[in-house]
Amino acid sequence: MTSPIDIEDPKPATAKPATDWWAELRGIIWLVLAVLGFHSLIAKPFYIPSESMMPTLITGDRLVVTKYSYGWSYVSPSFHILPFIRGRLFGRLPERGDIVILKPPAADTDYIKRVIGLPGDRLEVRGGTVILNGVPVKRVPMSPAMIKVDQNVPCLSPDEAQYRTTGPDGVLYCALPRERETLPNGRSYDTLDLVQNSPVDDYPAITIPPDHIFVMGDNRDESADSRVDIAANGLGGPIPFENLGGRAEFITFSLDGTSQIWNPLSWFTALRGGRAGTSLHPARNGD
Numbered sequence: 251m252t253s254p255i256d257i258e259d260p261k262p263a264t265a266k267p268a269t270d271w272w273a274e275l276r277g278i279i280w281l282v283l284a285v286l287g288f289h290s291l292i293a294k295p296f297y298i299p300s301e302s303m304m305p306t307l308i309t310g311d312r313l314v315v316t317k318y319s320y321g322w323s324y325v326s327p328s329f330h331i332l333p334f335i336r337g338r339l340f341g342r343l344p345e346r347g348d349i350v351i352l353k354p355p356a357a358d359t360d361y362i363k364r365v366i367g368l369p370g371d372r373l374e375v376r377g378g379t380v381i382l383n384g385v386p387v388k389r390v391p392m393s394p395a396m397i398k399v400d401q402n403v404p405c406l407s408p409d410e411a412q413y414r415t416t417g418p419d420g421v422l423y424c425a426l427p428r429e430r431e432t433l434p435n436g437r438s439y440d441t442l443d444l445v446q447n448s449p450v451d452d453y454p455a456i457t458i459p460p461d462h463i464f465v466m467g468d469n470r471d472e473s474a475d476s477r478v479d480i481a482a483n484g485l486g487g488p489i490p491f492e493n494l495g496g497r498a499e500f501i502t503f504s505l506d507g508t509s510q511i512w513n514p515l516s517w518f519t520a521l522r523g524g525r526a527g528t529s530l531h532p533a534r535n536g537d
Contacts, residue, residue, distance in 0.1 A: 286327075286328050289317070289328040290317060290322075290326050290327045290328050291317055291318065291322065291326065292316070292317055292318060293314055293315060293316045293317060293496075293499075294314075294315055294317065294328065294496070295312055295313070295314060295315075295502065296312070296313050296314070296315045296351060296360070296362065296498065297311075297312055298310065298311040298312075298313070298362065300472075301403070301407070301410075301469055301472050302362075302363075302467035302468075302469050302472055302473035302474065302475070303349070303362060303363070303364075303467050303468050303469060303473075304395070304397065304426065304442055304468060304469040304472075305395035305397060305426060305428060305440050305442060305468065305469075306349070306439060306440060306468045306530070307349075307362070307468075307498075307501075307530075308397060308402070308403050308504070309402040309403055309507075310400075310402035310403070310504050310505045310506060310507055310522070311501050311504045311525065312501065312502045312503050312504065312505070313498055313499070313500060313501045313502060313530065314498075314499045314500055314502055315351050315495070315496040315497065315498050315499065316496055316497050316499055317495070317496040318340075318496075319342070319344075319496060319497035320338065320341060320342050320343070320344055320350075320491075320494050320496070320497065321338040321339050321340035321341035321342055322338060322339045322340065323335070323337070323338045323339070323341070323491075323492040323493075323494065324492060325352075325353040325492065325493055325494070325495045326495065326496075330353055330358040334490075334492065335492065336492060337492065338491060338492060338494075341491065343368060343369070343463075343491070344365045344368075344463065344494065344497065345365070345435065345437070346365055346366060346367070346368060346433045346434065346435050346437060347364065347365065347433050347435065347437030347438075347439065347532040348364070348365045348497055348498075348531075348532075349362065349363070349364050349365075349497065349498040349530050349532075350362070350363060350364075350365055350465065350494055350495070350496065350497055350498065351494075351495040351496050351497075351498065352465065352485075352489055352493045352494050352495055353493045353495060354480070354483075354485055354489075354493075355480065355485065355486065355489065355490075355493065356480050356486075357483075360495060361474075361475075361485070362498060363465035363466060363467055363473070363475050363476075363485075364439070364465060364466055364467070364468060365463050365464075365465055366380060366382075366433070366464050366465060366466050366476075367382065367458045367463060367464030367488070368458065368463055368464075369458055369459065369460050369461060369462055369463070369491075370457065370458060370460070371383055371457070371458045371464070372384065372455060372456075372457050372458075373453075373455070373456060373457075373458060373464055374453055374454060374455035374456070375450075375451065375452055375453035375477060376451075376452055377447075377451055377452065378443055378448070378451040378470060380431075380466075381455075382433075382434060383434075385434065387431055387432065387433060387434075388431065388432040389429045389430070389431050389441075390429060390430045390432075391427075391428075391429055392428045392429060392430050392440065393428065394413070394425040394426055394427060394428055395424075395425070395426045395427075395428040395440065395442065396417065396423045396424075396425055397423060397424045397426065398421060398422070398423055398424075398506075398522075399414065399421075399422040399423060399424055400506035400507055400508070400522075401506060401507030401508055402505065402506055402507035403424060403506075405422075405423075405424035407472065409444040409445050409471055409472060410424055410426070410444065410472075413425050413426050413427070413444075426442050426444065427442060427443055427444065428440050428441070428442060429441050429442075429443055432535070435534075436534045436535040437532040437533065437534055438532060438533050438534075438535070439468065439532040439533070440468065441468045441469070441470055442468065442469045442470060442471070442472075443470055443471065444469070444470075444471045444472065445471045448470070448471045450470065450471065450473075450477045450478060451470075451471075453477045456487070456488070458488045459488060461490060461491040461492075462488035462489060462490055462491060463488060463489060463491060463494070464476045464487075464488045464489075465485065465489065476488055476489065498530040499529070499530060499531070500527060500528060500529050500530055501525050501526060501527065501528040501530065502526060502527075503521060503522075503525070503526045504521070504522040504525040504526070505520045505521065505522065506520050506521075506522050507520070508520045
């Protein structure tokens with residue numbers, strides 16, 4: 251007599267655990283908060299959208315801005331959503347010559363400019379020369395700043411177009427008149443003077459109020475800075491210390507304007523050579 255064959259019952263399929271969507275959402279929220287916190291308190295990337303800081307910075311440059319260099323204020327968060335709050339946490343004044351990002355008094359965007367005057371300074375601009383505490387800031391003419399013309403720097407503004415030229419290498423350049431400026435603390439950097447007798451070449455003498463700084467763009471004739479009225483998108487004079495958002499440190503990379511989001515190869519071909527890693531701290535005498 252044949253014994254019956256035992257047939258084992260198949261193992262029940264293991265049920266796949268349900269996705270905990272709330273846990274996933276929490277993880278994303280924490281990640282976003284961590285990124286925002288880092289950008290608000292430590293450092294953030296910054297994109298140069300205009301010509302106001304040429305020749306030091308050109309349109310298409312990407313750089314790193316540290317947020318802790320001068321302490322923290324109401325403009326430190328990545329999004330400018332806080333009302334004006336006086337004072338800074340662990341506040342420290344910038345040095346003359348620092349490149350800073352700041353919030354204009356009448357806008358919620360970020361500007362990038364260079365610190366020229368500090369609280370208590372007597373400052374005026376006469377014929378394009380900055381006069382600090384009665385002493386003209388040293389300016390030395392240099393060879394032209396040769397900036398390659400590309401989509402991000404077309405060199406077509408009314409003040410720039412006259413300086414378009416073809417170099418010995420057959421490449422089109424913007425050969426801009428350059429001067430080396432040296433501040434009383436010995437820090438020096440290049441500036442542009444595109445137009446003689448420009449409306450911003452003269453600024454009446456003022457004493458910079460306490461807890462304010464006076465800033466200017468390196469491209470002196472194309473910068474909406476402390477010399478320019480708020481109605482003309484300028485800063486309308488010295489800006490409160492609280493409006494400083496951080497200090498520019500170095501260029502990470504630079505794009506010529508030909509990159510296309512749907513063409514990954516163009517992300518690399520659009521890179522400008524020689525700009526990555528450039529320090530944005532001005533040289534000192536002897537450097």
